[in-house]
Amino acid sequence: MAAVRTSSEVAANRLAIVAVLVVTIIFLAPIYWIASTAFKPRNLATTIPPTVVFQPEISPFVKLFTKRSQLRTPPTPEEYAAAPWWERVVFDGGEKIVRDGQGQVQWSGYPSRFLNSLIVAITSTILAVGMGTFTAYGFSRFKVKGEADLLFFILSTRMLPPVVVAIPMFLMYRAVGLNDSHLGLIILYTAFNLSFSVWLMKGFMDEIPKEYEEAALVDGYTRMEAFFKIVLPEAATGIAATAVFCFITAWNEYAFALIMTNRRAQTAPPFIPSQVGSGLPDWTVIAAGTFLFLLPVAIFTFLLRNHLLRGMSFGAIRK
Amino acid sequence: MAHIQLKNISKTFGNHTALSGLDLDIADGEFFVLLGETGAGKTTTLRLVAGLEKPTQGRVFIDGVDVADWGAAERDVALVLQQYSLYPRYTVRENLEFPLKSKLRRLPDAEIKDRVARAAKTLRIEHLLDRKTDRLSGGEMQRVSIGRAIVRKPRVFLMDEPLSALDAKLREALRTELKNLQIQLGATFLFVTHDQIEAMSMGDKVGVLNHGRIVQSGTPHEIYSNPRDTYVASFVGSPPMNLIDGKLVGGRAVMAPTAFELPLAGGTKAGVAAEGRPLVFGIRPEDVHLESGAPVEARVHDVENHGVEKILTLRVGDATLRATVPARTDVAIEQAVRFAWNPDKVVLFDKGSGINLRHAG
Numbered sequence: 189m190a191a192v193r194t195s196s197e198v199a200a201n202r203l204a205i206v207a208v209l210v211v212t213i214i215f216l217a218p219i220y221w222i223a224s225t226a227f228k229p230r231n232l233a234t235t236i237p238p239t240v241v242f243q244p245e246i247s248p249f250v251k252l253f254t255k256r257s258q259l260r261t262p263p264t265p266e267e268y269a270a271a272p273w274w275e276r277v278v279f280d281g282g283e284k285i286v287r288d289g290q291g292q293v294q295w296s297g298y299p300s301r302f303l304n305s306l307i308v309a310i311t312s313t314i315l316a317v318g319m320g321t322f323t324a325y326g327f328s329r330f331k332v333k334g335e336a337d338l339l340f341f342i343l344s345t346r347m348l349p350p351v352v353v354a355i356p357m358f359l360m361y362r363a364v365g366l367n368d369s370h371l372g373l374i375i376l377y378t379a380f381n382l383s384f385s386v387w388l389m390k391g392f393m394d395e396i397p398k399e400y401e402e403a404a405l406v407d408g409y410t411r412m413e414a415f416f417k418i419v420l421p422e423a424a425t426g427i428a429a430t431a432v433f434c435f436i437t438a439w440n441e442y443a444f445a446l447i448m449t450n451r452r453a454q455t456a457p458p459f460i461p462s463q464v465g466s467g468l469p470d471w472t473v474i475a476a477g478t479f480l481f482l483l484p485v486a487i488f489t490f491l492l493r494n495h496l497l498r499g500m501s502f503g504a505i506r507k
Numbered sequence: 508m509a510h511i512q513l514k515n516i517s518k519t520f521g522n523h524t525a526l527s528g529l530d531l532d533i534a535d536g537e538f539f540v541l542l543g544e545t546g547a548g549k550t551t552t553l554r555l556v557a558g559l560e561k562p563t564q565g566r567v568f569i570d571g572v573d574v575a576d577w578g579a580a581e582r583d584v585a586l587v588l589q590q591y592s593l594y595p596r597y598t599v600r601e602n603l604e605f606p607l608k609s610k611l612r613r614l615p616d617a618e619i620k621d622r623v624a625r626a627a628k629t630l631r632i633e634h635l636l637d638r639k640t641d642r643l644s645g646g647e648m649q650r651v652s653i654g655r656a657i658v659r660k661p662r663v664f665l666m667d668e669p670l671s672a673l674d675a676k677l678r679e680a681l682r683t684e685l686k687n688l689q690i691q692l693g694a695t696f697l698f699v700t701h702d703q704i705e706a707m708s709m710g711d712k713v714g715v716l717n718h719g720r721i722v723q724s725g726t727p728h729e730i731y732s733n734p735r736d737t738y739v740a741s742f743v744g745s746p747p748m749n750l751i752d753g754k755l756v757g758g759r760a761v762m763a764p765t766a767f768e769l770p771l772a773g774g775t776k777a778g779v780a781a782e783g784r785p786l787v788f789g790i791r792p793e794d795v796h797l798e799s800g801a802p803v804e805a806r807v808h809d810v811e812n813h814g815v816e817k818i819l820t821l822r823v824g825d826a827t828l829r830a831t832v833p834a835r836t837d838v839a840i841e842q843a844v845r846f847a848w849n850p851d852k853v854v855l856f857d858k859g860s861g862i863n864l865r866h867a868g
Contacts, residue, residue, distance in 0.1 A: 397591040399588055399590075399591035399592070400591060400594060400595070402557075402559050402579070402586070403586060403588070403591075403592065403594070404594075404605075405558075405559065405578070405579040405580060406557055406558075406559070406579045406580070406582075406584060406585065406586045407580075407585075407605060407606035407609060407655075407659070408580045408606060408609030408610075408611040408612060409580065409609055409610075409611075410580070413610075418594060421596055422595065422596070
């Protein structure tokens with residue numbers, strides 16, 4: 189429609205664009221800060237005023253993945269020449285990569301923590317969204333005795349700040365041997381997300397006309413087949429939106445991960461700041477760790493962005 | 508094809524009684540229309556036959572077999588709804604194939620292809636087969652929906668207001684098509700509608716449903732000319748039957764409180780009705796005539812021109828009644844006219860119960 193616009197409408201439109209730009213910049217600034225610090229040489233990371241123009245380096249990432257120690261004496265020219273490029277950038281920073289007796293490079297704690305984060309977040313998201321979808325379908329389609337009370341009860345699990353139960357949870361987990369285990373964190377995060385997932389999915393399920401499944405039932409399909417063939421594809425948008433939220437919650441969770449895990453099952457959020465601990469913190473390495481940590485959520489959200497946008501306006505576009 | 512019987516069916520949802528003591532008998536190969544207002548229990552009846560609801564009381568028989576324990580899939584019925592009748596995300600072809608691909612049927616691919624092709628041809632939707640359902644017009648959607656029913660060759664077709672969401676012209680066209688299709692297939696149809704024109708024009712038999720009960724069941728002609736009670740009389744027909752309070756005095760209808768008199772065809776009718784008992788006289792608008800020498804004078808309150816005919820609203824004192832007259836009749840609003848009725852066509856109802864005296868007892 190080529191509607192005629194008045195000059196005041198044009199002005200309002202421009203103002204809106206400016207406002208969106210300002211808000212976007214405010215939100216992107218910290219991310220830019222982290223990303224740029226991750227590629228800075230160590231001596232430029234903490235300058236005042238901040239360095240904006242610099243020669244990007246890969247050394248923070250090399251340091252992130254390896255175990256290093258302070259060099260007492262500079263490497264001999266032969267040693268330096270024999271070292272691969274990634275070892276040289278560490279030498280340049282006045283450190284050396286720790287090797288074991290066989291000369292194998294020692295990894296830092298980061299890759300395993302990152303892997304732990306992936307395992308815990310993905311598994312708990314699948315569990316929470318899967319169980320939430322089934323539960324929501326049940327609530328949406330069948331007469332459940334005390335439905336309102338049950339739904340309220342499910343929601344009430346979110347009503348107290350999770351940290352309040354951290355100590356009792358820690359004691360219980362220790363008693364049953366779930367502390368510092370993947371399973372323990374997965375159960376915890378699934379429990380966090382389940383109420384949210386049930387409520388969100390209930391809304392989406394209610395929007396899907398039950399006539400579709402009834403038609404499938406009459407057409408000779410079982411309730412289960414109708415659910416998988418007809419309901420699930422229709423609910424894809426809702427499932428995607430719910431999954432993004434559950435994944436973000438599980439991925440970013442800090443307090444419980446800090447309390448419940450220390451080595452074997454530790455996730456990235458408590459690990460990254462723990463590197464600050466000894467000596468002068470190398471902010472470039474911490475920024476590199478944080479930068480990589482941001483990527484999975486960003487990629488996941490980006491892949492599902494169409495579903496997410498439709499999911500947010502779902503109730504509005506249907507009548 | 509099947510013979511369907513509902514015996515003494517009651518259905519309650521919580522405190523709400525949808526159906527109470529409903530009896531229904533649909534013969535094999537019959538086009539049965541269930542006619543009623545919104546909330547009368549039409550859709551509930553349909554869902555009970557489909558197996559999507561279980562009756563609180565009473566039994567459903569298909570071909571003489573009690574189907575209480577049969578699920579929707581086993582009853583082998585086809586359902587066509589007013590909306591949401593097609594699977595979204597599927598093409599027309601996939602929609603038509605869907606019921607045939609059920610594990611219950613296990614048809615070979617060639618047979619599926621053949622049946623889909625034949626259904627598409629019958630309904631003239633061959634050019635739409637590869638289209639997604641969200642790119643169809645309302646009429647096309649309902650055609651496909653009917654197609655999904657006929658590919659199955661079900662025992663019964665259940666249709667829940669399939670034409671109600673369509674515009675008038677399309678509705679008329681599909682009405683004829685659907686009726687022809689039923690004759691061609693020789694199938695049993697249970698068709699639910701609130702539109703009495705649909706009921707009258709399509710049904711072999713019509714059941715009028717009110718407050719969860721079948722008030723009257725019969726051929727469209729029976730329902731129209733001899734309604735069982737004042738509800739049916741005022742619900743069926745457009746415009747509806749005129750209903751005027753009055754009494755029978757000496758074989759003549761005496762209207763009260765507005766005093767005017769009209770003759771009745773004597774003998775039987777007058778005999779049944781006790782003299783002086785409060786009655787309701789029913790007369791179809793087409794049986795009210797304007798004549799210069801007619802016994803009663805009235806004023807023209809309103810004139811509706813329908814092309815082939817005019818519908819007049821006449822005022823006699825504080826009673827109003829409608830008359831259908833030929834379009835060429837020249838009348839103006841507030842004009843004084845004289846009218847009479849066709850005494851043979853007058854239907855007498857008991858004032859208290861509303862029951863047609865011919866049906867009573």
